[in-house]
Amino acid sequence: MLLDRVDLTITAEPRGEARDNAFNHALDVLNERRDEFRDQGYVPKDYVNLLKKAGIYRASTPATFGGEPQAPAEFLAQIERISTVDPATGWVASFGSALTYFSALPRETQEKIYAKGIDLTFAGGMFPMVEAKKVDGGFIANGEWLFASGCAGADILGIGLRGGPETEGRPVTALIHPDDVEIVPNWDVSGMRSTGSNNVVVKDLFIPEEFTFIRGGAPTIDEPLTRYPALAYAAQVLAVTALGAGRGALDFIREQGSAVSVTGGNAKGNRPVYKIGLAKAEAELRSARSFFYDTTKTLWQKAVDNEEITNEDRALLRIAATHAAQAGRRVVLAAFDIAGTGAIYKSHPLQRFLQDGLVPAQHAMLQENTFEAGGSILLGLEAGIPSFP
Template identity: 65%
Template sequence: MALATKDESGVAIMTDTVDAATAAGRLAAGVAAEPAGPARDAAFAHALQVLHERRDEFNEQGHVSRDYIALLKKAGLFGVAVPEQFGGDPQPPAQFMKQVEQISAIDPATGWVASFGSAPVYFASLPVETQRRIYAESTDIVFAAGMFPMFEAERVEGGYICSGEWQFASGCKGADLLGMGLRGGEETNGKPLTALVDPAKVDIVDNWSVAGMKATGSHNVRADRVFVPDEMTFVRGGKPTIDEPVSRYPVIAYAAQVLAVVGLGAARGALDYVTEVGSANASITGGPAKGNRANYKSGLAKAEADLRSARAFFYETTEEVWAKAVANEEITDRDKALLRMAAAQAAHVSRDVVLAAFNLAGTGAIFEGHPLQRFLQDGLVPAQHAMLQEHIFEAAGALLLGLDPGIPSFP
């Protein structure tokens, strides 16, 4: 059954009565997280084991298969940010991100897809009734979004007519619900709007041809005059309509953190390789095992120290701000700036550590099939992301000095 709405010119736009919230719930309803405790821990351990076996498959096909995403759902990865009042089991950010880090130490691209288990924090600014509908059939919703470029949607009675093509919709082939970025206005304080749609209403443009993060399947999403009702749009980073610790934690900072932690995992995977495997390799020229060389020992030690230092800053800051969210204390712009700074630092140090591991591995690491290639190609990507690039340090430093950060909506 369909309903007709009209645009400003009087042209009818047909829309299904089954909205995106209901469609998402039905898509997700077949798989649910195991009960918290031993069963969920076992599901996570199983997912890690399977990933060892299938990571090459995901890389070759260019996306993480939906049946594997189902394993991550069973492990609870896609319910970590769903509020308790809707039946969720929200997790502290550090707890969730350490799981993403473990996944990324096996396959960073799969870790990137898993990191969007935190995405429901965005939904906290939706109307309460919309959130209730989204989670009515399942609290394990997989969300993917192409936010940019932001398009000017056509305003009609009750919502928007959306047309455009959005980039970088990571994990879109396995998503239960998709988002599209719309240009905001004075009413959004310059922040973008996100329009939520049923994946069946848009086209995935299969154009993800990249050197790194191949398995994220970050294709374009195209819409042609798709109607999105007002209640299925929200301001990205807008004021939450519910009040729980998970909705108090800074949403934009969290979005940057879950990507940065993928870099930490990639760096750990690379270091584990050069420590446990690469160090025993002898040179093809007849030299001693690489681990017995002075530059290998000192290079490994420095990389380990750098990674652990960045990781400690990252999680220390996370825990401090989370404690404020739990206690319902004010989370200041300085707190948010430290989160953004720690995330950027983690991403950039991780990239340096991956390159250090590559350097230690020597000539053999240049071959496509070398184990370090996975961590090299994927591990360089997080620091390239707009939320983690060098300018974040300048913006954070300006804010710490009481100056204008120079970036809209920062931190």
């Protein structure tokens, strides 16, 4: 059985100074090892365990089961800080929010899972949705799924099964053990390489029905974090890595602004184009962050107060997330322009932020068409995109 093989012995440090120190230690280690992660193409389990000690993977465990759920703005700020060092590792760490999906599991299943431990890493590939064979007590699944980010360090994986009319186009998520999949090492990319978003293959695997749920389905646990829009949150945690990439790139540009040009001319930062470019990029990044976090905090307060969260509220979260991803992309490109010729080298520090920072806006949840869908909702029209907002 799935849970008989899940080992959740690594736990977070106590809240307060010990956990803050664990988080800062994880950032220090990441600064030393980020090139290693990129070169090997995934974030390894031992580093994921450091993030567990920092509390990242209990941030969405329900308080009902002993968890310490964080306010989304607080968690997003942590992912942004990680992404300022290495956006791809920030992407993997962002799945500390993914247990919000588990709230759609039967309550009894959640009790079994969290009895094993509350520091749980979840990853998986949801698409393409595969038609599983219904059998007594569950399903038999065969298929190959794309973009299983973080699968190398996960305790539990999820795969997407095709549902019926009741899922409204959303995948049925089936929980499986990492040992039950074959990881196909096809993640040959330039950006977000450390996410290890390889394909996963399953053959004739029985999955008990109790370990399946509709992704973004109605929660069986009522807490503020389960009231907060799950699909919008999933878009937010990815978008914030672009804000981190933008911050990392601009921090580098500011540090390099006083350096003397290799041609012997004035310091780079004393050139009008450098100063203007930096100022505009700072304005764009900070503006996007303000919209992003202000919207997050407003909806979180509604969740805390158990007020109705409307489709328009959800749409604004989605718009803010897409705007953050798109703004982060523009900022890293602006930093690349400001840096000049040296930034074209693979070894240049900006390459990490450039290559990783372009990716979030490519994600289906953050592409340009989500602006159109968000605008449709604000106008009272149909979004035209499945599972939106």
